[in-house]
Structures are given as C-alpha cells and as structure tokens.
Amino acid sequence: MSDAVFSVLMAMIGGAIRVSTPFLFVALGETLTEKSGRINLGLEGNLVLGAMVAYATSYSTGNPWLGVLAAGAAGMVLSAGHGWICKLPKVNDIAVGIAFMNLGTGLAFFFGKPFIQPTAPRLDAVALGNWSATPQVRQALLVNPLFFVGLALAVILWWMLKSTRWGLTIRMTGDSAASARAMGVSVDRVRLLTTASGGFLAGIGGAFLSLYYPGSWNESLSSGQGLMAVALVIFARWNPLRCVWAALLFGATGALGPALQSIGISQGYYFFNAAPYILTLVIMIISARSEAASRAAPSELSIVK
C-alpha cells in the first residue's frame, strides 16, 4: 500500500514539474502584460500556435531550440496584433483576447496539418535523479531545461518589476494611465511592448507542450492551459515568484489523473481531467474578493474593476 502511495506521490511531483512549465511561462507573460494595465485573454492562442511553430521548426531544422525561439517569435507577432488593436478607442480588450484565441488556434490548425504525423527532434531532459536507485525517483527528476529557464525568468521579472526603472514605468502605467501620461510616458507604447513580450513567453510555453511534454503536435494539445494561466495570475496576485508556486500547484493537480492511472486506478480518469478546472474555479472564488488580491491588482485592469 505504501508503495502505491509512494508511486503516486513521485508521479505527482514529477508531473507537477512537467505539467507546470507551460503554465509558468504563460502566467509570467500574462503577469507582465497585466502589470501594465492590459489583459490578454488570447494567450491560449499563443500556446497552440507556439506549439505548432516549435514542432514545425524543430522538424525542418532538426534543432529543437530553434523551435523554441520560433515559437516565441510567433507568439510575439500574435500578441503585438492584440496590443495594437487594444490601443484603438472603444475596443474591448477581453473581446479582442477571445478573437485572438480563435485566430491563433485557427492558424495553428491550418498550418499544422502536415506536421501531425512526422516526428520532430524533441528537447532533452536533464537527469537530476541519478543519485537514487529507485526508478520512480529517477523518472520524476527528469527535468526539462525550460523549467529552469522559467524559474530564472520568474526571479528576473520579479526583480525587474520591483527595482528597475522599466519596472516602475510598467507598474505606473498599470496603476494610473493618467499619471504615466503626466510623466511623459507613452502608455500605448508601454502596453504594446509588455503585451508583445508576454506573447513571446506564452509562445515558449507552447513550445514546451509540443517539444517535451506531451511531446508531439496534435490539435488537442492544449485544452485551456492558456486560459487557466490567466486565472492563475490573479491567484498569484501579479507576483512572478508566487506564479512559480501557483504553477506547481496547478501542475500537481493536472498530474493527478495520470498518476493514479500509473498504479492502475483508471476509474474516473475523465473526472480527474476536470480537476485543474475545478481547482481554478475554486481559487478564483476564494481570491476574487480577498483584500490582499485587490490591493495587489493593477488598478487600470478591466478584469478586476
């Protein structure tokens, strides 16, 4: 019995690290965008488009890291479109996000058709568990380098927002567009840049999906991870470091179904698939009216108004 519990636990830890990486990248990108006072609901589109572009690039060049870069670039182009449209007067940024979710997914499916069959070179994992003789531990500690890139990015982003001039400008734009304008800051340009950079990060999150885990390109690759990451940002109170913990928590929930299946409990597999969505909803209900969350929220943000 304790063997089974151990297996599930290790599978969940390993799964948490694996599943959390795309959440982490999207959440960091969204944090950057939302800090400047704009919301981008379209990152789900970036995730899917990024996954396809990464897989296609890796397949045609043979270099998965080029794929990661191309995915970021594709995400950046898509979000730059979002940023450009949102600066027009009377345009609703939530609706634009929904439109770009559709457009990104559509483009990915359209150009992705020829890449569903072939196998592209994938990203290699770093084995951190060689000290252990237990196969479950070794399996769980096979960690993709992108996870560490994500951790480093979280720290850099946290420091950038907290202690640099750029960070101050972004926070000011997010808290009061009027004072930013008074300081001579171009609000539209700041938001365009943060939206585009956020889109770059979300695209990389997509690259992880197709090049590492699950590790192939198909049309059901992402099912709302990009959107859950937006909810995750609210839960993390717009703090990049908290995003790491929140992403790990989401990853662990997402890994619950497969972990139980690994020891033969497949009853309710489909129900466990719903666990991350239910968790997101519960977290949103808890954090929606919390004092701490409303203090941390950028006051220009349409979603918290």
Place this chain on the structure above:
Amino acid sequence: MSVISPTMRRRFRPDARIATIAEAILIPVGALIVAALVFSVFLLVLGKDPVRFFGLVWTGGAASAFSLQNTLQRAAPLILTGLAFAVPARIGLTLLGAEGALVLGGFTAAVTAIPMIQAGWSPWIGLPLVAGIAMSVGGVWVGLAGWLRHYRGVNETISSLLLTYIAIAIMNFLVEGVFRDPGSTNKASTMPLSADWRIGDIPGTSVHWGLVAGLILAALLWILMERTTFGFSARIAGGNLRAAQAQGLPVGRLAIASCAIAGACAGLAGFFEVVAVHGQANASLAAKYGFTGILVAFLARQNTLAVVPVACLFGALAASGGLVQRRMDMPDATMLVLQGIIFVTLLVSETFYGRLPFFRTSQSGDRT
C-alpha cells in the same frame, strides 16, 4: 445625471435613429468585406485562388436547395448559441459558457429520455419535458457564472469558460462510465433514442425543428430585450452599472436571469443536437457551436433578431467547408482562420462607431 444614454436619446429623433441603424448595419458589413479581402490575400500568398474559394462557399452554402438546407441545418444551433451570447452581453457580461451548457443540456436530454422510453411514455409528453430539463440544466450551469459574478465578484468570462471545460469533462466521465451503452464499441455513447422519440425534419425539407425553435426564441427575446421593463433595465445596467444601481434596479437578479436565459438557449440547442441530429449523447456534442455563437452575436451587434441572418452566414461557411476541403485541397481549419480574421476585423471596426462623419447627426457629438 441621466440614465438615458445618447444612443437612446437618438431613438426619439427619426433621422438620428435611421443614422444609428445604418451605422449598425454598414460598419459590420464593411468589416466583413475587409475580412474577405484580408483572407483573399492570405489565400493568394498560399497560391490559392480566392475567387474560386468564395465561389465554392456560394455553391456549397446557398446555390442549390440541397446546400441551402445544409446551411439552415447548421444555422439552427448557431442561432441558439448566438442568442446565448447576445442576451447577457446586453447587460455587459461576456460569457463563454454556451458550449458547456449545450453539451450538458444535450447529455441530460439523452439520459433522461431513456427511462421515459423504457416506461413506454408517449414522446408527445416526454419530449417537451426533456426539452425543459435540458433548458433548466443549461440555465443553472450558466446562471452559476452570473451568480458568481454578482455575489462573489468572480470574472464571468473566465469562470464560464472553465465551466465549459468542466461540463465537457463531466459528460465524458459519465458517457465513458455509468451511462455508457455497452453496444457502443467505436465511440462511447449513451443509449440511442428509439425512432419515435427522434424529432424529424420540417415537412418538405431536410432541416430539423431546431431552426423553428431558434426563430421563435429570437423573436421572443427581441420582445423581451426591446419592449419590456426587464430588457430596458438590463440595457441600462449594461450601459452604466452605477446609474442602474442608483436607480434601485435589481442588478444582480437581472444579471443572473440573463445568464440563465443564455444557458437555457444553449441547453435547448443541445437538446436538438441529440433528438434531431445524433440520437444519442457522445463527444461529438462538443462541436464548437457554442464558440462560433460568440462570433455570431458580435457580428449581430448583440441584436437578437440580427442573430438569425448572421447565424445563416456562418452556417453557410460550415456547410461549404467540406466542398472547399475536397476541391481546393485545403485543411478543415481553413474556416477557423477565416472566422478568426472576421472576428478581429469586426473588433477593429468597433472603433469607428460615432466617428464616421457620414453618420454624424447634431447630437452624436456627445457619444463618448
């Protein structure tokens, strides 16, 4: 402090009212034309012929009686899901829950009908009852997003989309488990409905009765939104929430009620998908009608009557999809790209309301 928005004030002046209507028709049509041009460039870059593409859309969607019926068949659920987005949008809520309500409504319709069939009930009593159950389930499901929005301050856009994913997962769980018909080997499904419980086509056509239900609901909801105090209050709350609260309007109840109406429309769409199209519930219920309905409602400017022709337009795109795929050797996602482009140009076009000199009347200057 006035509750009456400039748009409403313009209604009382005939010439201004005509300008408003002309603007509300011409700007979306212009956006459609721009989208068609952008998509043509996309096709040209890929070395495909745009003229041939739009010709095939015409052939597959409208040219013959067969293709017209195919279009209307696909427009039926789109009318209902378009209404499901449009009604809460009038009160300022952006809901993505129609897909989930459709799936759950269709699923409950399929599983509640089975015991009634086994008990030998007449379909004349049973089907309306099942339709009511499907609508209630959809209404409660989307109403939950409205309730969370009003009483807990949870963003309704995200919560309703999460509820959609949860609904699809619940359906898959139950269809794969408790309610699985042991006879369905290929694709897990519920027990098929008996032939007398299937709703047939409108006589003389191959279009199911869901289209008529959609037309009736579109008309009823238009009356509700434009000619009753409920609709008036909802529109005020959508225009200016604070003002509506200051006037003592029951904003929370209005929001939840409009969400429940939305869910009921989508649930009814699910009911027709089961009793008229599939005959059982399975994963093909999640055919993205709920999501296309969002685009339908946007293009119709949230007007429930305008939802009908717009739904037919997107029905035609869906109906001609197969033809375009075969004749031009293009993937099925072609229509998704076109829809995405239409959506984006449509939102860009929002910026032109009240800013085109052609539609300006003496009072339109005070529109913000």
